[in-house]
Amino acid sequence: MNIAPATPDALSPAKRARLVEFLGSLPPGPAAKLFAALETDRSRGGAGLPHAFLLDVLRRELLARGARFPVRASNAERAFYTPFEDFFVLFRTGKKRKGRILRAVAVPLWRLLKTDPATSNAARAAAALEGAIRENSQNRPTFEDSLFAAAAEGFARLSAHAQADTTFRDDLADRLGGPESLEDFREIGRLIVAVHHLKSLQAAFPRPVRSLTEEDVYEMRRLYAAARADIGDLAPYLLLQLMGRMDAPWRALRLHYHLASARDDAAGPARDEAAIILETLFDDLEGAARLLERDAEGEFDAGLAEIHLTHFISFAEGLSEEAGRASDRVTQTRVEAARDVAAGALERFTEQSLAALRKAMPVRHAGGSSRLMALRPDFARPLPPRATSAARQAALFLAKSADLAAALRRPQAGKDVASDAMEEARRYAGDLVLEIRAAEGEDRLAARRLMEHLLDIAGPLLPADEIGLLRDRAQAAAMTA
Numbered sequence: 001m002n003i004a005p006a007t008p009d010a011l012s013p014a015k016r017a018r019l020v021e022f023l024g025s026l027p028p029g030p031a032a033k034l035f036a037a038l039e040t041d042r043s044r045g046g047a048g049l050p051h052a053f054l055l056d057v058l059r060r061e062l063l064a065r066g067a068r069f070p071v072r073a074s075n076a077e078r079a080f081y082t083p084f085e086d087f088f089v090l091f092r093t094g095k096k097r098k099g100r101i102l103r104a105v106a107v108p109l110w111r112l113l114k115t116d117p118a119t120s121n122a123a124r125a126a127a128a129l130e131g132a133i134r135e136n137s138q139n140r141p142t143f144e145d146s147l148f149a150a151a152a153e154g155f156a157r158l159s160a161h162a163q164a165d166t167t168f169r170d171d172l173a174d175r176l177g178g179p180e181s182l183e184d185f186r187e188i189g190r191l192i193v194a195v196h197h198l199k200s201l202q203a204a205f206p207r208p209v210r211s212l213t214e215e216d217v218y219e220m221r222r223l224y225a226a227a228r229a230d231i232g233d234l235a236p237y238l239l240l241q242l243m244g245r246m247d248a249p250w251r252a253l254r255l256h257y258h259l260a261s262a263r264d265d266a267a268g269p270a271r272d273e274a275a276i277i278l279e280t281l282f283d284d285l286e287g288a289a290r291l292l293e294r295d296a297e298g299e300f301d302a303g304l305a306e307i308h309l310t311h312f313i314s315f316a317e318g319l320s321e322e323a324g325r326a327s328d329r330v331t332q333t334r335v336e337a338a339r340d341v342a343a344g345a346l347e348r349f350t351e352q353s354l355a356a357l358r359k360a361m362p363v364r365h366a367g368g369s370s371r372l373m374a375l376r377p378d379f380a381r382p383l384p385p386r387a388t389s390a391a392r393q394a395a396l397f398l399a400k401s402a403d404l405a406a407a408l409r410r411p412q413a414g415k416d417v418a419s420d421a422m423e424e425a426r427r428y429a430g431d432l433v434l435e436i437r438a439a440e441g442e443d444r445l446a447a448r449r450l451m452e453h454l455l456d457i458a459g460p461l462l463p464a465d466e467i468g469l470l471r472d473r474a475q476a477a478a479m480t481a
Contacts, residue, residue, distance in 0.1 A: 022291065022304075022307070022308060022311075026089075026311075030248070030249070030311065030314075030315075034311075038054055074133050075130060075133060076126040076127075076129040076130045076133065076147065077106075077110050077126075079129060079133070079144055079147070080110070080113075080126070080147060080148070080151070081106055082199075082202075083191075083194075083195045083198040083199050083202070084101065084188060084191060084198070086198075086202075086240075086241045086244030086245050087099050087100065087101045087187075087191075087237075087240065087241065087244060088101050088102075088103040088106075089101070089102065089103065090102075090103055090104075092180070094287070096180060096183045096184075097280075097283060098187075098237075098240065098276070098280075099187075099237055099240035099241070099244075099280070101184045101187060101188065102177075102180060102181060102184050104177055104181065105176055105177060105181040105184040105185060105188075108175060108176045108177050108181065109176060109181075109184075109185055109188065111175075112158075112175060112176065112185075113126065113151060113154065114126065116154070116158065118154050118157045118158050118161070119150070119151065119154030119155070119157075119158070120154075121150040121153065121154060122147060122150040122151040122153075122154045124150070125143070125146045125147040125149075125150040125151075126147055128143050128146065128147075129143040129144060129146075129147050148192050148195050151189075151192055152189065152192040152193060155185070155186075155188070155189035155192070156189060158172060158185075159185075159186055159189055162182070169182070172185075190234065191234065191237060193231055193234065194227065194231050194234045194235075194237060194238075196230075197223065197226065197227040197230065197231065197235075197238060198237070198238070198241060200223055200226075201220075201223055201238055201241055201242060201245075202241075202245070204219055204220075204223060205220075205242060205245055207245045208245065208246065208247040209242070209245050209246045209247060210246075210247045210248070210251075211251055212251060212252070212254050212255055217254065217255055217258050220238075220242060220255055221258070221259065221262075221270070223238060224238055224239070224259075224270055225268070225270070228268060228269060228270065233273075235269075235270075235273065236273045236276045239252070239255070239273070239274065239276055239277050240276065240280060242255070243277065243280065243281075248318055249280075249281060249284070250281055250315065250318040250319040250322050251318070251322060252277050252281075253277065253278065253281070253319070253322040253323065253326070254322065254325075255274070255277065256274045256275070256277040256278055257326045257328070259271060259273075259274035260274050260275070278331065281319055282334065284315065285312070285315050285316060285319060285335070285338050286338055288308065288311060288312040288315060288338075288342075289312060289338045289341040289342050289345075290341075291308055292305075292308055292309065292312060292341065292342050292345035292346075293341060293344075293345055295308055295345060295349075296344070296345040296348035296349060296352075300349065300352035300353070300355075300356060300390075300394075301393075302349075302353065302390075302393035302394055302396065302397040303393065305345075305349045305397065306397065306400070306404070309342065309345075309346060309349075309404055309408070310404075312338075312342050312408075313342075313404070313407045313408050316335050316338060316339055316342070316408075317407070319331070319335050320332050320335045320336075323335070339408055339409060339410060340410075342408055342410075343405070343408055343410035343413040344413075346401065346404060346405060346408065346410070346413045346414050347413050347414050347417070349397065349401070349414070350397075350398060350401050350413075350414030350417035350418055350421075351414075351417055352394070353394035353395070353397050353398045353401075353417075353421065354394070354398070354417055354420060354421045354424075355394075356387075356390045356391050356393070356394035357391050357394045357395055357398070357421055357424070357425065357457070357458075358424070359387045359390070359391060360383060360387055360388055360390075360391030360453070360454070360457055361377070361424070361425070361428045361454065362377070362378040362379075362381040362383070363375040363376060363377060363378055364376060364378040364381075376431060376435065377428060377431050377432050377435050377447070377450060379432070379435060379439075379443070379446040379447040379449070379450040380443075380446060383453070388453070388457070391457045392456070392457050395421075395425075395457050395458055395459070395460045395461050396460045398414075398417075398418045398421050398422075398460070398461060399418075399460035399461055401413075401414045401415075401417075401418050402414075402415065402418060421461060422461050422462065425454070425457075425458040425461050425462060426462060426466075428454060429451065429454055429455065429458070429470045430470075432447060432450060432451045432454065432474065433451070433470070433473045433474055433477050434477075435447045436448055436451065436474055436477040436478050437477035437478075437480050444478060448474060448478055451470075451471075451474045452471075452474075455467055455470060455471060
């Protein structure tokens with residue numbers, strides 16, 4: 001993961017927004033894996049990505065979920081949200097999805113709980129829980145139960161009022177942060193009755209869950225059956241919760257296949273409801289493919305492209321492998337369709353990279369005495385620093401494109417463009433040698449500077465010995481009388 005230097009300040013507001021949106025949309029497991037990979041890359045001297053910026057965004061998200069970091073001091077608000085932490089995301093694109101709750105709703109929802117007359121009982125219960133936490137009371141679970149019960153009652157009252165009165169609904173949505181937040185508020189209100197089961201799952205499956213053993217599958221089946229008997233059609237939320245706790249969510253497919261193939265009466269509705277695992281995984285995979293499509297249509301950023309591609313490749317590979325173990329050809333075919341979309345984006349990324357590279361190889365039409373018959377390097381034209389940085393990133397991306405295409409299982413994606421880029425860089429360098437030989441004085445110095453500039457940019461594209469030979473040729477040309 002070694003893209004050319006970039007800093008948060010070097011990212012345009014639109015690119016920063018896209019990057020933060022992507023990071024915030026990751027489930028907890030992949031977010032933690034990316035955090036670890038970024039830390040490793042930075043410790044090894046990786047000089048490409050804006051590590052501090054990326055790690056800050058991920059750290060805030062992981063801290064909010066209590067993942068892989070020291071546990072923060074408890075309070076009533078954290079106790080209230082802990083059962084729902086596996087459903088929180090920083091950002092959400094497209095329509096509201098089941099079990100994806102915007103973290104931004106937490107602050108205004110808690111304010112609502114503490115101040116609205118409809119939730120006055122919950123406010124008192126929250127204050128009582130704060131006291132129990134301060135005193136380290138052994139009766140804390142009882143105080144928590146009282147808070148959830150009072151909150152469920154108050155939220156139900158608010159939801160019913162909003163359903164009956166559009167003016168009140170609009171006001172409630174504004175207080176919560178918008179219509180999407182109102183939907184999240186309603187979902188939390190429904191989930192409160194499942195808190196006991198959500199806590200039981202968290203205790204049985206400490207995060208991060210790296211894989212599901214046979215014992216895990218049967219334990220999850222037991223938890224699911226108990227939830228189904230108690231909370232009915234809210235039980236599928238436990239499947240989404242488990243995925244949110246997994247290091248690699250696609251490994252939850254093992255549970256999907258187990259439940260879907262169960263033939264005993266104890267499995268009951270789980271056979272059909274387990275489909276939510278596969279549906280959610282494909283929502284995430286196809287969402288990642290659509291994100292790549294949007295990247296390919298906008299201003300090219302090699303760092304973003306690599307991050308998004310790497311995430312997609314990992315997800316697609318994991319999903320396909322799990323489906324292959326179950327001989328699920330239908331799912332594998334659907335993964336291949338998503339890979340085709342990603343391959344199209346990769347092809348476009350290589351084209352955009354070549355365009356960026358060309359901007360760092362300025363040309364002008366040859367004069368009458370030139371040894372070049374068509375276009376010649378224009379060493380008199382100044383190169384903006386932004387074009388130089390973009391070209392360096394583009395060359396690095398093109399150098400990696402073959403490996404990315406192979407990992408995507410589309411080895412031809414971008415192959416011809418990358419080959420063209422190598423040839424153009426090689427030809428331009430050769431033409432610059434001629435310019436250095438033909439020029440004099442300041443022109444020769446300018447041509448040499450452009451040559452060094454080009455070799456620095458094109459270094460990832462051409463073999464090291466070829467770069468050395470071109471540098472020697474340029475030096476020899478500069479010594480001619």
